[in-house]
Amino acid sequence: MSLVNSTTLLLVGFSNYYDEDDTMKIVSLHLCSTNRKPRNPLSCSLENQSTPPATAPPVCHHCATSPVAAAPPETPSPLSTAALSRFQVPNSRQDALESKEIFHLLKLHQGLESCSTIEKLKQYHSQIIKLGLSCDNDAMGRVIKFCAISTNGDLGYALKAFSRLPQPDTFIYNTVFRGYLQLQLPKECISLYLQMLHASVAPNKFTFPPVIKACAFDNAVELGQQVHAQILKFGYRSDGFSQNSLIHMYVSFKRLEEARRVFDMMPQRDDVSWTILISGYCQSGFVDDACKLFDLMPEKNPASWNAMIAAYVQSDSFHEAFLLFDKMRRSSRFKLDKFVAASMLSACTRLGALKQGEWIHDNVKKSGIEVDSKLATTIIDMYCKCGSLEMAVKTFNELPTKGISTWNCMIGGFAMHGKGEEAVKLFEKMENESMIPPDYVTFVNLLTACAHSGLVQEGRRYFRHMVEVHNISPGMEHYGCMVDLFGRAGLLNEAMKLVNEMPMDPDVGVMGALAGACKIHGNIELGEKIGKKVIELDPHNSGRYVLLANIYATANKWEDVANIRKLMNNRGVKKSRGFSLIETDGTVSEFIAGGRSHLDSEEIYAKVKEMLACIRSIGYVPKAESVVHDITEEEEIEKALFYHSEKLAIAFGLLKTKAGETLRITKNLRVCKDCHEASKLISKFFDREIIVRDRNRFHCFKHGVCSCNDYW
DNA sequence: GTAGGGTTAG
Known part of the structure; x- marks a missing residue:
């Protein structure tokens, strides 16, 4: 905590400045050309990459009944879209005929580029099939791009189309890599990369960022290092995107020295390179190093400012965060953006600084920043935790679209304000009107709300409802809430029964809730027993000792209070300063x-x-x-x-x-x-x-x- | 194609 010694923190002075019909199914990938010798794909060399064998693909079982399988036999087509340029000027009747089809094809491509739904895409796809282009990389690349990457896409459909291509090109592979990443399927992405190398398809500079990202996401350290070597081998040591991705990968592996080495070796660093390394130092707790690097950064952008500000907020250095925010506004041409706004709102939330939070919210509105569901959640959380439930509700009600976190946050807001009935009402609204099914967190918050308002019957009902209606198995947190609910209400036996019936060993939180209940209801015997267990489960947390001491103090057992203090001293546990x-x-x-x-x-x-x-x-x-x-x-x-x-x-x-x-x-x-x-x-x-x-x-x-x- | 923000019991 940076705010020490009852000092006054000046936060003033900035208020005047600114002004699908198929079910989504991810099919496993398979190579249609299977007559190649297996070898280590990572030893793939540059020499043999450009001559893929021209073998006809065996029909795979995935495609036999798929829409893609409806394609006519794969005959070489004069309309190969890569050869379009030969048909620019029609000289003969034959050419004229062909040019008509080419015109049709060009229109088709345009349509694909502006395609907005998977249904439309499927219509274009069937036209491609009629034109005999179902194996044409250019045309099919467009289809796959839409299905794999766009928000209205369907990766399953992309994969079926992909598996029908005899020789998918680098662009198509790269596109599917991105599709896998979007659905957070790093293993599949890496596996396809290995298959790409197997098929002797040469990677290009667009290949590496997604593949490296997949290694980072999958924590595949060794593979990541091998891909790093391949970047150098394939000659992309000066590609900024690939290099930045490498820095990011090493940061996620917590190998900051290697991240720094890549950074230092880059022929040309851009602001992204700087920002990744700065956030890397911050995430690993080296805020000072991050700060030094930040000061050295030639041209700062909102992301780099935010990396530093967010680091201060996360390390409880709110004063520094506010100072840096002010400096950003004074010294740069950048306006508030949604990320900086979110970081600063989080600072306000942690501090309970409502006025500052309101100011940031005002400026979000004035700046025309799009309030997406994440930012909305941050704003609502700020109002809830800074004590303005009214503004939280107003902001929540005014949102045109709400995400799961937004609902959860608002239910949690009612919970922390002791408004159990409102939390229950909002939950019912969510269930009946929102089309968003409640999740694990929803029930944690809802049960908390019941616990804090003494709604024992409702709590019991929703604990069953969660399993019976929403098929969510209760986790540790839910048991914690229920023990708290029963405990606070004085139903210690029921709380104990639940602890004994839990399918997992109760953690310190569950036991802590039980001990807390003993304290509230003056059950010294049980409290002492549970309190001691809690201390042994969490011996470095001073709060656990204080709880037992409080239980003893409630019973005027001052000698035991003193013994707890001695135990803390002997173990070197310091009471956290309030x-x-x-x-x-x-x-x-x-x-x-x-x-x-x-x-x-x-x-x-x-x-x-x-x-x-x-x-x-x-x-x-x-x-x-x-x-x-x-x-x-x-x-x-x-x-x-x-x-x-x-x-x-x-x-x-x-x-x-x-x-x-x-x-x-x-x-x-x-x-x-x-x-x-x-x-x-x-x-x-x-x-x-x-x-x-x-x-x-x-x-x-x-x-x-x-x-x-x-x-x- | 690479970097930055949200909700979770006691």
Whole structure:
């Protein structure tokens, strides 16, 4: 976390600047020409690549009943489209006749180029067959290109057509490589590449990017290195696309030194080369190296800016991300694009910085950036996690098309705001109106919503519904939700029964939910047993120790609390420091418990004292069980409680905002019981709405009541 | 033909 020592993070200053009839089936590939000697295709040499044997292909079983098989016998046609130029000027009657057909063919090609549906494509294909061109690479290349690559295509159809070609050319192979990649079938792509070499078809510069990408995707390190050697052998060491693909492949193999070597050896690097390497360093955690490289980059483009910004966001360096974003806007001619917008929205989401998030959303609208389903999801997630459920719902409702993630995100949004009924309603709408079937994540979010709102019956029903109606087997997360659902509702026996009946060993999350339930319902015996198991399952996570300590503290077993602390010390586990962030007037300030490095700390501490005195007058009693240490002196307990980061943030908010303004606070940990109680009373006494996002959910304190109904 | 963004229990 880069925001240390209760410093103030300036985020202001940028608001004025900008202004199919066949079922999809992937058939396995087979070579129609099978009379070649098997050999290692990777040792294929340049000398024998250009003379493929002219053998007639045996009819393959895939094609016998396919539409492609309806083609007339394969006779050599004078209309081979590669020979079109010979027929430009008709001199004789024969030529005139042929030219008519050629005209027809040219129109056919044009039609293929602008073809929009697979049905249309099939009509063109049958005309090609009538013209006797079903083995012509030029004509069939167009057919295969449409089927393999376009969004309305059909790779299965492309593969059938491909298998009928006696000698597919490099273009056709390259096209099918891309088709396989689009459907995330790297193994099939690699296998076809090997078959291509077997068939002595020479690769060209368009061959390597998809093949290398397939190696990267399939994590085929050795093969990737062999393809690298072939790039050099076939003479493409200066092809930027192939070289960039290589850098990307080595980055995905986490072989940064080799990626760097390719980069350094390139005769001419372009912005993509730089960007790939920068993101590579970032993904491997070498943010400093990435930064150095970024500074050296001659001409930065939005992708390279975004690589750096995204790296900062992912490493929790939000301050740096905002600074770099500002620098980008000042120093370059580039406008906000959807990727940078998404990265910055993610930064705002993580920080809980609603104003900044709104600003980015405004600029997305002003810039005319197309809000695709990914960006829409990012925006909605930002509103949900920054506490503005209203704006999230508005944005969601205004979207013309919604993706699965968008629905899931919105259901999750209702869940974290404790709006179980709304989550259920939205899920029903999704099921009945959206044509998008719910997936694994949908049910994780839906069951979470039920758990957080105490909807036990609904939770039970949807847990069955998921299997019975949608054929989704419950995973660890779903069991976690159900244990949480039963546990929170006090149905510990049912929770235990589910854990015992699970088809897999419960993970630390499931056990943690059970331990949490024991704490809530004061089941010390079971809590102690489960709490200890959880610690052994996750011994480096301080939160596990704190939970058991809290269970002991609830029962006033201070000696056991102290023993847990000793255990943590002996094992070198440090308690993760809790912090609270609050946004006031475009600035995000961070507070840690007892921290005094804020410039206004004296004033803030005085305000905490005043604030607590006020709520004492309406019944506040400090809750000692929120102190995990073995402190017995009342004064000491209060000291430890009073300066929790959340109280400091609230006091700061009361100081810096106008009467009636909503305070929005983001915490990294869960709200403790004492702060929860104090926040309710503060909201009543000072007549303020206080919205707190903790690590699990939102608490909206208003008129002395919390939106979670104390069910959290 | 190569690079960058989203939703997931406790």
